[in-house]
Amino acid sequence: MPISAPEPLNDLHDLSQFTSGKPSLDNWLKQRALSNHRKGFTAVTVVHDAGRVVGYYGLAPTAIIPTAMPRAIRTGQPPDPVPCLLLGQLATDTAWAGQGIGTGLVKHALERCVAAATLVGGRTLVVNAVDGDAADFWARRGFVPSKDDPMILFRSITDIAVSITSASS
Numbered sequence: 001m002p003i004s005a006p007e008p009l010n011d012l013h014d015l016s017q018f019t020s021g022k023p024s025l026d027n028w029l030k031q032r033a034l035s036n037h038r039k040g041f042t043a044v045t046v047v048h049d050a051g052r053v054v055g056y057y058g059l060a061p062t063a064i065i066p067t068a069m070p071r072a073i074r075t076g077q078p079p080d081p082v083p084c085l086l087l088g089q090l091a092t093d094t095a096w097a098g099q100g101i102g103t104g105l106v107k108h109a110l111e112r113c114v115a116a117a118t119l120v121g122g123r124t125l126v127v128n129a130v131d132g133d134a135a136d137f138w139a140r141r142g143f144v145p146s147k148d149d150p151m152i153l154f155r156s157i158t159d160i161a162v163s164i165t166s167a168s169s
């Protein structure tokens, strides 16, 4: 059976076998994701193989103090804090690694962020890198680290929107 299209997490999804190799992301999915999704803290999107979740990401609104942001994103006279979107979690099960699932989830998340920011605002997407390899993964996708914490990276929604438009034209 092919991997599903991305869809919102629900209680029929099987999370029990999910292993990304990063315990914090595995435990969050198994213990927190459904509750956080239901309460509106985080919108969790999954892809699955016959119900077994093999990849997921979590998106949430957030707000960041301007001085923590890269200067190119802060620009002008921003409100304090700056309304932003947060991609707090992204992981693929190791048994499905290297098949483009992570890339597909990132693309889906970026499109969602542009659509959401068009409706309600949001200057930048913020990502939490789980480790140095993850920070490199985001840097290869145009994200710039915070001055204060190299594990927190930013890419402006404007920049993301331009990249999506040019990729589809």
Ligand SMILES: CC(C)(COP(=O)(O)OP(=O)(O)OC[C@H]1O[C@@H](n2cnc3c(N)ncnc32)[C@H](O)[C@@H]1OP(=O)(O)O)[C@@H](O)C(=O)NCCC(=O)NCCS
Pocket (backbone or CB within 6 Å): 020, 021, 022, 025, 089, 090, 091, 092, 093, 096, 097, 098, 099, 100, 101, 102, 103, 104, 128, 129, 130, 131, 133, 134, 137, 140
């Ligand atoms: C990062 C991650 C989501 C990629 O998932 P994936 O489904 O394997 O991704 P893709 O097949 O689309 O490949 C994406 C990248 O992962 C690399 N990759 C794929 N399989 C890999 C493997 N077995 N080992 C190391 N890197 C691998 C690819 O080379 C590619 O690199 P790129 O940045 O140069 O494009 C996944 O490796 C993962 O869950 N890692 C642990 C959690 C994590 O680091 N999350 C990222 C942000 S916190």
